[in-house]
Amino acid sequence: MEQILPHLDSVFSIDCVLFGFDGKELKILLIERNEEPFKDWWALPGNIVGPDESLDQSASRILYELTGLRGIYMEQYYAFGDPHRHPQGRVITLAYYALIRLGGDKELRPISSYAKRANWLPITDLPKLAFDHQKIYDKGLEKIKRRIKHQPIAFELLPEKFTLTQLQHVYELVLGKKLDKRNFRKKIVSFGVLKELDEKQKGVSYRAATLYRFDKRKYAKLFGKEISF
Amino acid sequence: MEQILPHLDSVFSIDCVLFGFDGKELKILLIERNEEPFKDWWALPGNIVGPDESLDQSASRILYELTGLRGIYMEQYYAFGDPHRHPQGRVITLAYYALIRLGGDKELRPISSYAKRANWLPITDLPKLAFDHQKIYDKGLEKIKRRIKHQPIAFELLPEKFTLTQLQHVYELVLGKKLDKRNFRKKIVSFGVLKELDEKQKGVSYRAATLYRFDKRKYAKLFGKEISF
C-alpha cells in the first residue's frame, strides 16, 4: 500500500495478490485508488506493516479489512524494493498471495479512504496497474503456478465439497493450459488425498457429478513425499 | 545485520547465507559478533539496506565487503519480520543466498568492526546462531535444494571446468543423499547443457577424468523447458 508516507528513511508495506475463484474464472481483487500518486489507477491492495504485527498477521489484516475473511491461505513470496518504485520516496514492499473461494456476492467490506472501490477482476483481462504492481502480480502468478504442481493449494480455491471437473478447472486456469480428463483423474486420485463422498452435485441440469473432499489427514501422512504434476 | 539501530519505527536489513563449495564440503560464511546483542555468537553476515540501493545491490555489496567477490549468483528468498526477532527493536530482514566457488585461501577481506572474524564453516557442523539465523539458514538450504532440481545452479559452486564426479558431488551435498553414478551421468548429459572438453583433470594420482563446462548458450535455448531432477 502506498498512501501513507511518514518521514522515515524507508517505509515498509505489504501488497497482496488475492486470487479468487468463483467456479468459472480466476480473478484478483484490485482497488481503484482515490489518491495521488496514481489516482484513479487500479492497484493491488496493501498497507503499512504495523509496529507490533508479524508480517503474516499484517497480510491477514489487509485481507480481512477488505473482505471480512479470516483463516485464508496466504503466502509471502517476494520483496520488491527498487529505490524508485514509489515516486514519493522509498517504499519496500513484501508481496503476499492469497487463495480464496468466492461464494456469494457479499465478499467485500466498506472501503477505506484511499480507495474509491474494490473489485474482483478476471486475470484474463486486467487493467494497467499502479506502481510496479504488474510485476508483483506477474511474479505471484508464477509462484502459484509452480506451487500448485507440488502442494495441495488448489483446494483453497474450491468449496469444501467439489467435483473432479471443478478441480481440473482450477488447475487449468492456474497453469493456463488444458489437461486431459482421464489422465488428470488418474493422477489426482492416485495421490490418495481425496475422499469420495456419498453425495452428488446439486442444481445442475445434467448428470450430477460425485463430490469429493480434500482429506487433510491422508495428506499429512504423505508429508515429505512430493506431489508432482 | 543487526548492529546498527537508528531511531526509526522499523529497520530494514539484509542477511545472507553464503554457500561455498571447496571441492570437498559445502560451507557457509559466518561472522563472529563483537557487539551486543549476541556478542561472541556466530551469525549470518548482513547489513542495513542503503537509501539508494536496490535490494539486490545491497546484497551484492554485503558479499563484496566480506569476500571481495563480485558477480556472484545471489537470490532473494524470504523476508523475516517477527516483531521480536531482534531484542532491541523491530528489524525486518530480507534473506538472500549466494553460491560461491571457493578457490584459494584469500577469500576473505578485513572484517568490519561489528565482527571479530569471519569463517567458512561446513554445514554439517554449524554452531548455534544468533537471532533467528538458524531459521533463516534452514529456509535457505531448503530453497537451494528445491532450486537445484530445476535450475542449473550447481555450476555456480564449481570452477569453470569440472568433472562429472565433482558435479555429482555438489548435487549429493545439496540434496543430502547419494546418487547413482550411471544414472546421474545419463540424466545430466541428456539435458544437453554440458560441453565436453578435450581436456583432462590434472594433479590426481589416478586416472584423470574428462573436464566439462556448462554451456550457457545451449541452456538459453532450452528456456521454458524445465530441468527436473
Added chain:
DNA sequence: AATATAGTGTGTATTTTTTACACTAAGTAA
C-alpha cells in the same frame, strides 16, 4: 618391471510414469 590402488566410464533389463485417445452412462429439459 610388476603390482597395488583409486577413481573413471560404460549398458541393459525392469519397472514406473506419462501420454494419447473415444465411447457409453446418467441425469435433466423439452
Added chain:
DNA sequence: TTACTTAGTGTAAAAAATACACACTATATT
C-alpha cells in the same frame, strides 16, 4: 421419447526412472 449435456471409464504405446557390476587407465610403490 428424444435431445442435450456432462460424468465417468481403460488400454496400449512411449518415455523416464531405477537398479545394478565390471573392465579400464593413470599413477604410485616396491
